[in-house]
Amino acid sequence: MDKRHWQGWRKCRQRHGRRLRRIVGDRMNPFTAMSNAEFVDRFRLRKESVNSIIQKSQEQLPVANDRRGCPVPPNLQVLIAIRCMATGSHQIAIGDCYYVSQTCVSLYLASVSRAIASLSEQFIKFPAGNNLFKTVQAFYNIARMPGVIGSIDCTHVAILRPTCNNPEVFQCRKGFFPINVQAVCGPALLFCNLVSRWPGSVHDSRIFENSIICATLEEVLMPGHLLGDSGYPCRKYLLTPVLNPRDQQEETYNRSHITTRNTIQRAFGVLKRRFAYLGSTIRTKLNTTKAIIVSSCVLHNIAIMTRVLLPEEVEEEMDDLHINPNIGQINMQGRIKGNKSSETTFECCLYSELLLVVHPFNWTRRVIYVH
Structure with a gap:
């Protein structure tokens, strides 16, 4: 069905008030099932970078089969290996996500890591x-x-x-x-x-x-x-x-x-x-x-x-920083100004340390930008 027939079928379905079929993304293909942010959180790289790695290393990957004897394409082997290295999860847990055995995950991790190391x-x-x-x-x-x-x-x-x-x-x-x-x-x-x-x-x-x-x-x-x-x-x-x-x-x-x-x-x-x-x-x-x-x-x-930042895992700490009344809270009841200034100073120091964690490649030990 070409694009013109697809648009005509869609208008016909909308005209008669019928609900269109929901299209569910393929779970085995993270390139289409995940958004860009979700993909980076799970694989630590952008989709374009992972696709480039697959193109460069697929010739070095062996032909593999899953637990049912079905062939596993090179792109899925690379995704399984990178997901294992990025998350640090057990191989059996990674295998359950992609419907392969723990033995397959171990084999893919060995072959893909050698292929990427050759680059x-x-x-x-x-x-x-x-x-x-x-x-x-x-x-x-x-x-x-x-x-x-x-x-x-x-x-x-x-x-x-x-x-x-x-x-x-x-x-x-x-x-x-x-x-x-x-x-x-x-x-x-x-x-x-x-x-x-x-x-x-x-x-x-x-x-x-x-x-x-x-x-x-x-x-x-x-x-x-x-x-x-x-x-x-x-x-x-x-x-x-x-x-x-x-x-x-x-x-x-x-x-x-x-x-x-x-x-x-x-x-x-x-x-x-x-x-x-x-x-x-x-x-x-x-x-x-x-x-x-x-x-x-x-x-x-x-x-x-490719300027991929680390996952911002300190957002909860930042929220706690603003909620905690013992750190830098503005006291409207008239406390001593010295205590208020010391609390504010401590809040600024802690905030700088959190920025040092969030952007580790833009800050030095003395919080100086590296251009």
């Missing part, structure tokens, strides 16, 4: 040319630290006790089994270098010394320097804070260093909040876990490039 060379890389100059300028605008091309640090991603020959090497000093992930990020919280293959017991400095970025900086193939914490050795291409500052200049340097390097800490926080699968104990195989970490960083960079 890391396109989305996880250092800026070059004019973009590198803009990165240095953006870092300088944070706290006047010149020549910075990135902030480096490591974070632990918890896993189950691996079934390998020597699993104790994965046990960190805190007692659990993680993978120590090294990352370098820019001022906009974009990851430009990633290493996710070392056990949790390995020190951060050893990971850096055996990485490609260290060899690149030593050979002066890239201008500028990185910012790291006191766990790294201080070199001409890696600046660390002064442990015992003795004068005003060294204290000023430490303040500028800490404020500028804080971008990597915020990047890790945004990553684990956007993809909750990394914030919990990952229960997949070791090689699959490494692929999940890399693919999550790829998706994180895509979300930053």
Whole structure:
């Protein structure tokens, strides 16, 4: 039925006063069944971005079947894997939403994460040319630290006790089994270098010394320097804070260093909040876990490039802030002005902290905009 016949049939039904049939969206196709806001809340990406990922990775995905033997298309495999990484839910719960078994979800998560991780060379890389100059300028605008091309640090991603020959090497000093992930990020919280293959017991400095970025900086193939914490050795291409500052200049340097390097800490926080699968104990195989970490960083960079904000989960806290009479309430009964001003000051401080959570990539530790 073409458009002209459809419009004629619709007018005929309206003329006779009959109710038109309600069209229900396909639950198995979130692109049509969900609005843009609902899609972002569940997959942490826009529909256009997910569609682009499907087009780039569908050739690497195997032909799969569900529990009834029906073929599962590549777009549904990608949606199931991204939904699992974004929500951090159990695989059996994700499978119930899409009418597939837990085994299928595990297989799709492994294959899709490897396919997305193969795109890391396109989305996880250092800026070059004019973009590198803009990165240095953006870092300088944070706290006047010149020549910075990135902030480096490591974070632990918890896993189950691996079934390998020597699993104790994965046990960190805190007692659990993680993978120590090294990352370098820019001022906009974009990851430009990633290493996710070392056990949790390995020190951060050893990971850096055996990485490609260290060899690149030593050979002066890239201008500028990185910012790291006191766990790294201080070199001409890696600046660390002064442990015992003795004068005003060294204290000023430490303040500028800490404020500028804080971008990597915020990047890790945004990553684990956007993809909750990394914030919990990952229960997949070791090689699959490494692929999940890399693919999550790829998706994180895509979300930053397309300006996708995190879900505003602090709206309830903001509502409580205005309802609570003990925080910044204007007392119309004539209380002491000093108490009123102190309460108002506390409200402003708390409101600034909430803004720091809602917009983590627009605010620094000192609440300074990063352009």
